[in-house]
Amino acid sequence: EAQVTQNPRYLITVTGKKLTVTCSQNMNHEYMSWYRQDPGLGLRQIYYSMNVEVTDKGDVPEGYKVSRKEKRNFPLILESPSPNQTSLYFCASSLSDAPRGTGELFFGEGSRLTVL
Amino acid sequence: GDSVTQMEGPVTLSEEAFLTINCTYTATGYPSLFWYVQYPGEGLQLLLKATKADDKGSNKGFEATYRKETTSFHLEKGSVQVSDSAVYFCALYNAGNNRKLIWGLGTSLAVNP
Numbered sequence: 568e569a570q571v572t573q574n575p576r577y578l579i580t581v582t583g584k585k586l587t588v589t590c591s592q593n594m595n596h597e598y599m600s601w602y603r604q605d606p607g608l609g610l611r612q613i614y615y616s617m618n619v620e621v622t623d624k625g626d627v628p629e630g631y632k633v634s635r636k637e638k639r640n641f642p643l644i645l646e647s648p649s650p651n652q653t654s655l656y657f658c659a660s661s662l663s664d665a666p667r668g669t670g671e672l673f674f675g676e677g678s679r680l681t682v683l
Numbered sequence: 684g685d686s687v688t689q690m691e692g693p694v695t696l697s698e699e700a701f702l703t704i705n706c707t708y709t710a711t712g713y714p715s716l717f718w719y720v721q722y723p724g725e726g727l728q729l730l731l732k733a734t735k736a737d738d739k740g741s742n743k744g745f746e747a748t749y750r751k752e753t754t755s756f757h758l759e760k761g762s763v764q765v766s767d768s769a770v771y772f773c774a775l776y777n778a779g780n781n782r783k784l785i786w787g788l789g790t791s792l793a794v795n796p
Contacts, residue, residue, distance in 0.1 A: 571726070657726055671729040673728075676725055677724075677725075
């Protein structure tokens with residue numbers, strides 16, 4: 568089954584404790600992206616990657632890191648989480664630079680992060 | 684820069700009612716337009732799209748027509764069901780805008796039996 572898998576789905580952590588949210592897709596997609604979703608603010612792009620070893624900042628990259636060592640994986644790293652990073656995070660992928668390739672972004676189910 | 688404006692929600696309807704969710708955009712050139720849907724507890728999924736003026740996208744009984752003269756892409760459905768309760772996002776893609784999707788803020792729809 569074609570899918571984007573994120574882990575963990577739910578996480579409560581404390582300020583400053585490094586964490587990684589993993590994202591993996593099984594569709595051989597070149598393009599991957601991370602978003603955060605907050606009430607009243609909609610979806611905001613954090614980072615994106617056009618292909619392996621190619622990553623770029625989105626609209627709200629501060630406090631986040633990403634890597635793209637393999638095509639299928641695109642982890643989101645919070646080196647020192649803060650309460651303002653409490654949010655719902657989505658990973659998405661597409662066949663080529665979204666959305667022109669297939670016209671479709673495929674989303675994971677989301678990771679709800681709470682930073683105390 | 685490019686932007687997307689959606690009508691604010693929440694929208695509450697009775698089953699079998701007619702649905703319209705307004706979406707207007709500002710963009711240079713000829714963007715592609717999309718509607719995504721987010722069901723409770725799930726990620727977003729593409730509902731329909733239109734890539735040029737006057738195109739009509741349709742899926743699952745939903746339709747939207749790309750109107751360049753009014754810069755709009757309103758989502759419609761003739762008879763909603765309880766299972767249509769979700770958040771709907773209008774989005775725009777413009778190759779000249781650093782190749783990323785521009786999102787509306789989403790419109791929450793609740794359909795009562």
